[in-house]
Each structure stands twice: as C-alpha cells, then as structure tokens.
Amino acid sequence: MKKTFVIDTNVILHTHGAIFSFQEHDVVVPLGVIEELDRFKGVNDERGREARQASRDLDNLRELGNLAEGVKLPTGGILQVMIDSEYDMPSIGGLDAKKVDNRILACALTLKKAGKNPILVSKDINCRIKADALGIQAEDYETNKIDIDELYSGWKELIMPAEKIETFLREEGLEYKENDLFKNEFLLLKAAENENKTALAKYDGIQKKILPLFHLNSRPWGVEPMNLQQKFAIELLLCNEIQLVTLVGRAGTGKTLLALACGLQKTIDEHLFRKLLVSRPIMPLGKDIGYLPGSKDEKLSHWMQPIFDNLEFVMDRLYKNSDDVDKKIRFLIESQKVQIEAITYIRGRSIPKQYLIVDEAQNLTPHEVKTIISRAGEGTKVVLTGDPYQIDNPYLDSSSNGLNFVIEKFKDHNLFGHIILNKSERSSLSALASELL
Numbered sequence: 001m002k003k004t005f006v007i008d009t010n011v012i013l014h015t016h017g018a019i020f021s022f023q024e025h026d027v028v029v030p031l032g033v034i035e036e037l038d039r040f041k042g043v044n045d046e047r048g049r050e051a052r053q054a055s056r057d058l059d060n061l062r063e064l065g066n067l068a069e070g071v072k073l074p075t076g077g078i079l080q081v082m083i084d085s086e087y088d089m090p091s092i093g094g095l096d097a098k099k100v101d102n103r104i105l106a107c108a109l110t111l112k113k114a115g116k117n118p119i120l121v122s123k124d125i126n127c128r129i130k131a132d133a134l135g136i137q138a139e140d141y142e143t144n145k146i147d148i149d150e151l152y153s154g155w156k157e158l159i160m161p162a163e164k165i166e167t168f169l170r171e172e173g174l175e176y177k178e179n180d181l182f183k184n185e186f187l188l189l190k191a192a193e194n195e196n197k198t199a200l201a202k203y204d205g206i207q208k209k210i211l212p213l214f215h216l217n218s219r220p221w222g223v224e225p226m227n228l229q230q231k232f233a234i235e236l237l238l239c240n241e242i243q244l245v246t247l248v249g250r251a252g253t254g255k256t257l258l259a260l261a262c263g264l265q266k267t268i269d270e271h272l273f274r275k276l277l278v279s280r281p282i283m284p285l286g287k288d289i290g291y292l293p294g295s296k297d298e299k300l301s302h303w304m305q306p307i308f309d310n311l312e313f314v315m316d317r318l319y320k321n322s323d324d325v326d327k328k329i330r331f332l333i334e335s336q337k338v339q340i341e342a343i344t345y346i347r348g349r350s351i352p353k354q355y356l357i358v359d360e361a362q363n364l365t366p367h368e369v370k371t372i373i374s375r376a377g378e379g380t381k382v383v384l385t386g387d388p389y390q391i392d393n394p395y396l397d398s399s400s401n402g403l404n405f406v407i408e409k410f411k412d413h414n415l416f417g418h419i420i421l422n423k424s425e426r427s428s429l430s431a432l433a434s435e436l437l
Helices: 009-014 016-020 031-040 046-062 100-113 125-133 162-171 228-238 255-269 296-303 305-318 322-334 366-373 402-410 428-436
Strands: 004-007 026-030 078-082 119-121 137-139 155-160 186-191 198-204 209-212 244-249 275-280 338-342 354-358 381-386 416-421
Touching (some): 004 100, 009 031, 009 046, 016 046, 031 046, 100 119, 100 125, 119 125, 125 137, 162 198, 162 209, 186 228, 198 228, 228 244, 228 416, 244 255, 244 402, 255 305, 255 354, 275 305, 305 322, 322 338, 366 402, 381 402, 402 416
Parallel strands (some): 244 416, 275 338, 275 354, 354 381
Antiparallel strands (some): 186 198, 198 209
16 A cells, blocks of 8 residues: 655655655655755755755756656655645644644644545654654654664574584585575584584685684784684684674774784785774764864874774783883884874775774764775775764664664675674673673
C-alpha cells in the first residue's frame, strides 16, 4: 500500500538525498522546511552543504512540474511542497505556530484529516513525541543506520575436527568452500574433540582458504599484544594488502596505541610509507574553553595531546631515559616522518604513500568519512579507530556515525579488515570503568 511521508528538516540536513529514499511512496515537504533550508544554506559546515544540495534537487524537480500540486519522483512516488498554514494551530493544543516543528506537525494533521494517514519522519526525538501525542505515526530516518549490537566483530570461533587443525598447521593453510565468512575475517579454530587445541587463522576470500597469521609473532616497536583481538589487530595493521582498517573498542583497549606502533614500524623501519599522518576531529568533551591563542601547531597541540601520549608510551618502551624520548618524538615531528593534522585540513588533499590514522572516527559523519577515505592516493593505508559508545558530536549516535557506516559497507571487500577490541588493557580501573559506567 502506498504511504505518505512528511519529512522534517533535520532529515534533509542529515542527507540531502533523503527525498529520494522512500521508493514508490509519496513524500511531502512542508513549506516551513524550505524556510529552514534557506536559513542553513549559508552555514559553512556539513549541514550547509546538505541544505544547498537539497535546494538544488528541489529546484531541478520544480522544472518537471508544479511542486504545490506534486511532481513525480524517479522512484515512482510523488513529491509535494505543502503550505503549512492550512491547519488551525490553536486547535491542536495551543502549540506555538511560529515554531517550524509545530507547523510541520500541522501539515501532517492536515493530511490525516484528508484521510491519508501520514507518517512523520524526523530525527528530532521531541518532535516524534509530540507527533505521537497528536495521534500521528512518527519514525526516525533509519537509512544509513546500523544496529550497534549487530555490528560485524571481525572474527569468530570455528569448530572443526582436530585432524583438520593439524592439517592446517602442517600445510599452512586449509581450503574453505563455505560462504559463511567475510573476506579477511579472523578465526579462532577449535578442535571438536578438545577445545584446548586451537589455532589462529584468517580467511582469504580470493583463494577461498583459511591461512595462518603472517605477523603472529610481530612486536611493532616493542608493543606486545595482550589478548586475542590485539593479535588480530596487529595482523591487519601490518598487512600490506589491506588498505583500509577499522579498529573499534572502548577506552583502554589499545586501538590508537597499536595503530601508532604499527604505523611507525611500516614508516620508520620498513620505509614502505613516506610518513605517518595522524589526524582526529576537533570535538571537545564537555564545554569548549573557547578560542586558543598561538599558531596552528600551538592550537592543535592541545587537541592532539592523546596522540602524543601514545607516542610517549611507545617510545618509553624503547628508550628508558625521558630526555631521549622527548628528543626522538621531536625529531620525528620536525623531520615530518610523523605528521599530526586536524581533520579540518584533510579536504582537498591527495595523500599518496602515507600511513593515515584517523583517531576518534566515531565523531565523523558518513560523508566526512567518505571524504577522508577518498583522499587516499596510491600506496596509502587508512586506519580508522574509535568507540561508537563515546560520541561527542551532538548530531550523531551509536548507530548513525561514519565509523559504523564504513564497517557495514566495506565488511566483505578484499582491501578491508576490521576487528572489535573488547578487553581494556590500560589499567584495572579503566577496565572497571568501561564495564560499569
């Protein structure tokens, strides 16, 4: 049955292509939404870009007919721009008619009165609550949302006969013809007869084989893996064939540390990359302290301190003298072997033959992540790290952030690898906080 969807402004600001996402169903855009798009189109951020593109899309549709009467969409539905003053606002509980949200609700009520049973689509929780109170069906915009509880883990246990595991270890590989594994998915092989007999492996989707870990005994810059998932992470980070890696885990699981250590090994020791480029979004925890004085590097130093903390930890394992640690870090920065950059300056760049680490990637939108990955030139490896449960961006949540989006879209590609780190290794206090809070 054909449905009618009333679109809130925040849905279009989330993605301008939302009006084309409802297949054969009708789409109603209240006039108040157009007003809000006009207000946002001058804003120099992601919302402004989406508002401008949405306005262009609507203008192109206007050439096909009268928007007030309805224009046929490529998907088969009808798009209509609806005047929202047709409904008597006081009669719906005395809501303020000057507020655009209430005028959008008025449009939905007008449609309901006409017998169309509309569905309000909004990312605003309060707007959905008001709609429900008025008897209007309301939904969140679910496109590009990923259920975090069903997020791909990157590894699984596989039970098989002990003789197969012996064959695997002896021949350094085992054919696997089933279609229940993703490319580059890790495996903990367990013998059916004895669960203590185990082996670690990775699925090669091209050869259709289970292969042993090539970097199982690697200790990049003295960093030793503390658990199973960290071993898998190091394998991904050191593998030359895998060009995009995502590491997900709570605080203290070693995401950034492992990425930095492996990046240093590939850049400094093996000379496979020209430099190690580390970046993270400028997103404050709590209230911002305002504008910072100084040059760009001086401003960034405060935001990038977590990166320096991890660099110091890595160096401390190699150099016991604190002066030597400081000198080594300073040398790496000044020689530009290690470059620390804000995400702000990534757009427009082409990044060839570099080991790019993007920390706190859960604070990025799907579009921002796309922009970053598309910067990668020939020979560049991109590593995204983050925790979907710790999001500081007010416009994102655990299911709509760019990190989850990448994992879901790339999880069965040869160039991609992913692992979820579950165990905190920072300290017993950190592990307890991650578990209880």
